[in-house]
């Protein structure tokens with residue numbers, strides 16, 4: 001009986017948020033995968049030590065930087081395929097540890113000055129599949145670590161492609 005109980009505890013999921021499952025990313029970071037679960041915002045019960053939050057194909061209609069603040073070691077946020085129409089510039093680095101932000105296939109139409117000032121440590125930014133018609137000289141200001149990679153890299157188009165398609169159209 002005791003052995004069974006111990007086993008049951010060991011295999012129990014880390015969190016029990018319906019629609020999400022906790023696991024690890026390829027570099028062993030603690031991850032919550034809430035793919036296509038109908039969320040409009042972050043469920044309250046997620047473990048604050050989570051570093052990778054995956055919400056592709058959900059129903060987020062805004063990106064509130066501060067709503068991710070409880071995840072103090074946040075490394076990656078995936079909001080691919082949501083309904084985010086705009087980004088709010090921030091005067092402070094709200095998410096200083098955020099390195100990867102995926103916002104492809106949302107409803108972004110413009111990216112004003114300092115759109116990403118909340119997360120100055122970004123190294124990867126995905127914006128493909130948005131109808132971005134206006135970009136300013138300072139849209140990406142302060143993002144000194146952003147790596148511009150060829151579009152052939154894993155995951156598809158990156159910053160370079162956004163700029164390229166804007167200039168080309």
Ligand SMILES: *[C@@H]1O[C@H](CO)[C@@H](O)[C@H](O)[C@H]1NC(C)=O
Pocket residue numbers: 033034035054
């Ligand atoms: C997240 O979960 C979905 C299924 O719910 C799966 O298809 C997808 O590959 C997972 N993503 C990652 C990065 O583990």
